[in-house]
Amino acid sequence: MTERPPHGQRWRIGELADATGLTVRTLHHYEHVGLLAPSARSDGNQRLYEEDDVRRLYRIIALRDLGLSLADIRRLLDEDRGALAEVLRAHLAHVDAELARLGRLRTLLERACAGAERMGEPADALAAIEAMSLVAKRAEAREAEPHDETEAAWRELGAQLRACMDAREVPYSPCVRALAHRARALLFEFTGGDRSTMDALVFLRRRDPPQNLAGWDPALFRYLDEALACLASSENEG
Amino acid sequence: MTERPPHGQRWRIGELADATGLTVRTLHHYEHVGLLAPSARSDGNQRLYEEDDVRRLYRIIALRDLGLSLADIRRLLDEDRGALAEVLRAHLAHVDAELARLGRLRTLLERACAGAERMGEPADALAAIEAMSLVAKRAEAREAEPHDETEAAWRELGAQLRACMDAREVPYSPCVRALAHRARALLFEFTGGDRSTMDALVFLRRRDPPQNLAGWDPALFRYLDEALACLASSENEG
DNA sequence: TTGCTCCTCACGTCACGTGAGGTGGC
DNA sequence: TTGCTCCTCACGTCACGTGAGGTGGC
Numbered sequence: 001m002t003e004r005p006p007h008g009q010r011w012r013i014g015e016l017a018d019a020t021g022l023t024v025r026t027l028h029h030y031e032h033v034g035l036l037a038p039s040a041r042s043d044g045n046q047r048l049y050e051e052d053d054v055r056r057l058y059r060i061i062a063l064r065d066l067g068l069s070l071a072d073i074r075r076l077l078d079e080d081r082g083a084l085a086e087v088l089r090a091h092l093a094h095v096d097a098e099l100a101r102l103g104r105l106r107t108l109l110e111r112a113c114a115g116a117e118r119m120g121e122p123a124d125a126l127a128a129i130e131a132m133s134l135v136a137k138r139a140e141a142r143e144a145e146p147h148d149e150t151e152a153a154w155r156e157l158g159a160q161l162r163a164c165m166d167a168r169e170v171p172y173s174p175c176v177r178a179l180a181h182r183a184r185a186l187l188f189e190f191t192g193g194d195r196s197t198m199d200a201l202v203f204l205r206r207r208d209p210p211q212n213l214a215g216w217d218p219a220l221f222r223y224l225d226e227a228l229a230c231l232a233s234s235e236n237e238g
Numbered sequence: 239m240t241e242r243p244p245h246g247q248r249w250r251i252g253e254l255a256d257a258t259g260l261t262v263r264t265l266h267h268y269e270h271v272g273l274l275a276p277s278a279r280s281d282g283n284q285r286l287y288e289e290d291d292v293r294r295l296y297r298i299i300a301l302r303d304l305g306l307s308l309a310d311i312r313r314l315l316d317e318d319r320g321a322l323a324e325v326l327r328a329h330l331a332h333v334d335a336e337l338a339r340l341g342r343l344r345t346l347l348e349r350a351c352a353g354a355e356r357m358g359e360p361a362d363a364l365a366a367i368e369a370m371s372l373v374a375k376r377a378e379a380r381e382a383e384p385h386d387e388t389e390a391a392w393r394e395l396g397a398q399l400r401a402c403m404d405a406r407e408v409p410y411s412p413c414v415r416a417l418a419h420r421a422r423a424l425l426f427e428f429t430g431g432d433r434s435t436m437d438a439l440v441f442l443r444r445r446d447p448p449q450n451l452a453g454w455d456p457a458l459f460r461y462l463d464e465a466l467a468c469l470a471s472s473e474n475e476g
Numbered sequence: 477t478t479g480c481t482c483c484t485c486a487c488g489t490c491a492c493g494t495g496a497g498g499t500g501g502c
Numbered sequence: 503t504t505g506c507t508c509c510t511c512a513c514g515t516c517a518c519g520t521g522a523g524g525t526g527g528c
Binding site for chain 1: 296297299300301303304305314315319320322323326327329330333334336337340341343344346347348350351354355360361363364367368370371372374
């Protein structure tokens with residue numbers, strides 16, 4: 001680590017790079033964007049940085065390490081030092097937003113990892129991830145406009161099915177079969193008729209039960225599962 | 239929202255863009271990087287996407303939303319579907335690292351905001367931020383190599399000063415003055431002799447006391463502060 | 477004279493955005 | 503004929519990395 005240059009108080013570019021841990025190219029770049037120009041040049045046109053330049057560089061590095069853009073740093077150092085607190089606040093808000101986004105992403109990624117590891121076929125895993133993405137987007141859309149007509153349909157179906165469940169109707173009774181048909185049709189519509197997406201959706205719901213989705217609870221989902229299984233087996237027999 | 243195209247099962251590029259929320263330019267880009275090419279073109283050379291293309295696009299979008307690069311997505315869809323779980327795990331690790339980095343950054347930024355808002359002069363605030371950056375880097379370096387000689391010096395000075403404090407030596411006694419001199423010299427060396435950085439460092443330490451830094455505790459810091467104040471006032475008188 | 481450092485272009489990165497200038501379909 | 507959508511380049515973004523080809527200082 002060269003700390004003091006051998007030529008009085010002037011640093012050559014390589015010396016300054018060594019002392020700060022930056023690259024020579026980075027110092028070139030800072031000069032190119034008007035952030036830091038050396039106060040002098042040697043006879044052979046080599047850059048010579050003086051004490052003031054070095055002091056400025058350390059401030060640049062400190063602000064850069066806080067994540068500010070070079071344009072912001074330039075503005076703060078050259079034009080508007082008073083804006084410092086304001087710019088830092090704005091940047092903090094931006095970092096918070098990034099943290100929130102990455103947190104959500106992390107949740108999705110973890111589910112996708114679990115899915116990808118338990119699915120046997122890679123194609124199934126891809127379908128599961130696609131279904132997950134689809135569900136996440138529906139959830140976002142629900143945030144924006146809560147009275148979605150698809151949701152209303154599921155809510156009504158849920159209410160009817162719950163009435164059957166409370167009345168202890170067996171899953172193969174005609175009215176439950178009718179509701180199971182209706183559920184399958186809605187699911188078909190929701191997934192665009194894609195078989196593997198439908199299966200992946202069912203798989204995901206089992207692993208990761210949604211809370212109070214359109215008035216559905218785990219018990220109601222299990223009741224529907226039974227009804228769907230009855231429907232499928234009777235169709236296979238017929 | 240155009241959901242079904244009017245020409246059988248083929249989508250024009252604008253229709254597909256509307257349906258997916260992407261831009262036409264994005265679809266051009268995906269074709270350019272070999273990620274998604276339409277299966278057909280019209281007589282007038284317009285792109286015509288078919289069902290398989292659309293299905294592929296939805297998978298691309300799902301994987302992209304998980305933060306994968308287009309190159310990774312291409313590899314997963316075209317070459318090596320088995321690598322899915324592995325790639326997702328690696329990406330999760332990367333996201334975790336980013337979260338950790340942003341968390342540390344957030345802490346620094348918050349301190350910098352507090353500093354910038356309480357400092358009167360913007361120049362002082364800049365010096366404080368620079369000092370903070372400097373301290374943070376020393377801390378990192380300490381992680382790597384804990385037996386720093388600067389730290390040893392502070393540790394020894396701390397022990398001697400603590401002996402004085404425990405013996406109830408008054409701050410202006412000769413031996414305490416000698417230690418205060420030594421402390422000032424160390425601080426001078428640490429900051430490279432920069433006055434405003436020294437002041438900012440002192441300010442930061444008051445706002446944000448370091449825990450057990452080289453054996454120092456808040457009481458010991460206060461004792462040193464008194465000794466330094468005595469030294470300064472006696473020098474101003476002389 | 478031999479290395480080493482320095483110099484100035486200039487293309488590449490990543491996922492597109494944003495025109496520019498021109499043509500096809502209703 | 504008028505809009506609208508489509509087409510193909512091609513430069514710009516952000517903070518540099520990575521050569522290429524040549525010169526200066528010990």
